[in-house]
Amino acid sequence: MLQMNNVPFRIQSIRSASAAPQKDHELRIIYIANGGGAYYEQNRLVKTGGDSLFFLHNPTPGRVEISEESQGQVYSFTHEFIQHIPLVHELSMFGAEHMSSAILVGSPVKQEVELILQKISAEYESERHYRLDIIRDYLKIIVRHISRSMHQQQQSWSASRKTGMVRQFLQLLDQQYTALKKVTHYAEKLHVTSNHLNTTLKDITGITASEHIRRRVISEAKLLALHRENYSMKEIAYHLGFEDKSHFSKYFKNASGKNFTNYKKELAMEA
Missing domain, CATH: 2.60.120 (Jelly Rolls)
Structure with missing residues (x-):
C-alpha cells in the first residue's frame, strides 16, 4: 500500500x-x-x-x-x-x-x-x-x-472569460510545464499581462499562476522520486526540463522548502 x-x-x-x-x-x-x-x-x-x-x-x-x-x-x-x-x-x-x-x-x-x-x-x-x-x-x-x-x-458560467482563461492556462500548464516555467510565457500565449493572469487565477482557484507553475513542477518531481526510485537527480532534472541538476536542486528547495536529496532519503526510509 x-x-x-x-x-x-x-x-x-x-x-x-x-x-x-x-x-x-x-x-x-x-x-x-x-x-x-x-x-x-x-x-x-x-x-x-x-x-x-x-x-x-x-x-x-x-x-x-x-x-x-x-x-x-x-x-x-x-x-x-x-x-x-x-x-x-x-x-x-x-x-x-x-x-x-x-x-x-x-x-x-x-x-x-x-x-x-x-x-x-x-x-x-x-x-x-x-x-x-x-x-x-x-x-x-x-x-x-x-x-x-x-x-x-x-x-451559465462555463463560457465566462475568466473561467475560459483558467481552463486554457491549466491545460497549457499540464502540457508544457517542463518547458515553460515563467508566468510571462503563459501570459504571452493567452494574450494577457502576467499581472492579469496571476490575479485571475488567484480569484478563481485561490492561488496565483506562478504558484500553480511551482506546484505542478514540484508535485511531478515528488511523484518521480516516489515511484521511480532508480532515477538519479540528474535524470529527474532532465525529465522536468532543467538544464542541470544544480538548477533543479535550487528550484526544488526554494519552492518546497526541502532539499531534494534529503526528500528522497525520507522516501527510502518509509518504503
Whole structure:
C-alpha cells in the first residue's frame, strides 16, 4: 500500500475520514454504501439514502452530513495532486453558484464513477509501477464524466472569460510545464499581462499562476522520486526540463522548502 506521509492521495472508511482534519483545497469523493446522509444545496437540506456518491472540492465543514451507522469509503486528493486538472476548478465554481461545496452524483454517471473508483482502489492497494500516474488519469476521467453530466447546468458560467482563461492556462500548464516555467510565457500565449493572469487565477482557484507553475513542477518531481526510485537527480532534472541538476536542486528547495536529496532519503526510509 502507498505510504501516506508524502503521497497526496488516500482511501479511508467514512468513520476514519470523519475524524481526520480536512486539508485546504482538498478534493473528496464520498461513497455511502449503506446508511444515509444529507447535503446542503441553496441552504436547503437534501437527504439521501445509502448507495450515494458525493463530489466535494475545497469542502466547507458541515455541508455534507453522514449518519453514524453509514458505511462506505472516502477518496481524498490533495491540491498538489489535482491542481493541474482544469475541470476540478469548474466543478468547484458550479458548487459555489449553488451555495454548496457538494455535488451529488446521479445515475447513470454514478455507476460509471463507481467502476472507476474500484480501479483506483485496486491501484492504491498494489505495488505496481506508475500507480500514481494511473490513479491521476482515472481521476481525470471521473471529473470529465461528472462535468459532462452537468453540461447544461454549467452553460451559465462555463463560457465566462475568466473561467475560459483558467481552463486554457491549466491545460497549457499540464502540457508544457517542463518547458515553460515563467508566468510571462503563459501570459504571452493567452494574450494577457502576467499581472492579469496571476490575479485571475488567484480569484478563481485561490492561488496565483506562478504558484500553480511551482506546484505542478514540484508535485511531478515528488511523484518521480516516489515511484521511480532508480532515477538519479540528474535524470529527474532532465525529465522536468532543467538544464542541470544544480538548477533543479535550487528550484526544488526554494519552492518546497526541502532539499531534494534529503526528500528522497525520507522516501527510502518509509518504503
